[in-house]
Amino acid sequence: MSQRVTSRSFRTSQIRTRAAVLAAGLGASVVIGAGVAAAADTTAASGAAGAVQAQAAVQAKAAKAQAAQAEKAAQAKKAAAAKAAKAEKAAKAAAKKKAASWIDPVKSYKLSASFAQNGGRWAHKHSGQDYAVPTGTAVMAAHGGTVVKAGGNGAGDGPAYGNAVVIKHGNGTYSQYAHLSQVDVKVGQVVKTGQKIALSGNTGNSSGPHLHFEIRTTPNYGSAVDPVKFLRANGVTV
Template identity: 80%
Template sequence: MSQRVTSRSFRPARIRTRAAVLVAGFGASVALGAGVATAAAADTTTSGVAHAVQAQAAAQAKAAQAKKAAEAKKAAQAAKAAKAAKAAAKKKAVSWVDPVKKYKLSASFAANGGMWASKHSGQDYAIPTGTPVVAAHGGTVVKAGPNGAGDGPAYGNAVVIKHGNKTYSQYAHLSKVNVKIGQVVKTGQKIALSGNTGNSSGPHLHFEIRTTPNYGSAVDPVKFLRAKGVNL
């Protein structure tokens, strides 16, 4: 009788124990699930942060590339502007040139001598006959030919070029004239060959700067050319 009572008294305890185990197991499962969820959330957050960092790095790289391209463009523009300025300065510097190359200056402006009626009206360049003579500056030919192109036989074959602003250049004692009246010439363009024609003691070029196309209006050509940046 006593044994049956004892057996029955243990059943509720066993049920409660099993219930406790199940609850504990369920709790562990819930805790495990929560941990997994937390880990998944952490992974998602990490992935999002990594993506954001990558996006920021890409944006910074793009901005740096754009800045570099802008700087390169600016540098190229600056170089182009400098080149243009240099070309303009060079063009301005050579707006006037010597009428001949490889010369020796001989008779000077306003010098006295027996080869001319009064003081010398130009600058002589001692050079061999046949030396190319070029326009000292661009302009229009207003005189060309023998008899000093109208200024008298003492000049021999001659050319006079109008440059504007009451400025003319004259080239005399030429062996050959390569231009004609009305022709437009550029700075440095060949216009004649030097010679020994007219009232000349030897091969040379007689060069004048005038305020009119005619004899009697000459100014010091060396002083004029030096003021234009030409070193004689």
């Protein structure tokens, strides 16, 4: 009787032990499963964060490239503007140089008798422009060219001109300088714009010290045109 009770108690104890072990096993499985799920959630979150960072990096790189391109375009625009300004400056310099290719034949003057003016001192209308200056004032070539006339008796144009010089320029244009007190060039001599060629005076048919200046279409008397209009058309302020 006691042996049966003891055996039954032993089996009951074993059943209880197995049940406890099984319960413990199930609990451990639940804990492990929860850990695996948590780890999966962490990996997913990490992956999402990495994707956001990667996208942000791509966007930042694109923005940087766009900024660099904009900077390059701005520099190109600035360079183009500088080039245009340089070209404009060069054009102005060229225009100024062209304008300065003709000059007044004397400095510090007053205009007196003008072209085509009537008067008793001339057989016909006045053939040039008079510049009132003291005797001995430097007379300069109004433009570069070759001396074709030089000397007394109007250099061949008559005693009314006194001492005179005629210079041949391009395009069938000649300049004449008269009533000189001194002639400093010779026929055949090449002169530059602004080069001193004579001194003003009061020789020939003259009522006072001055320079008589003509622009001609030939080297001879009778082919004169208005010298003031001519000089102004070539950029000279008369």
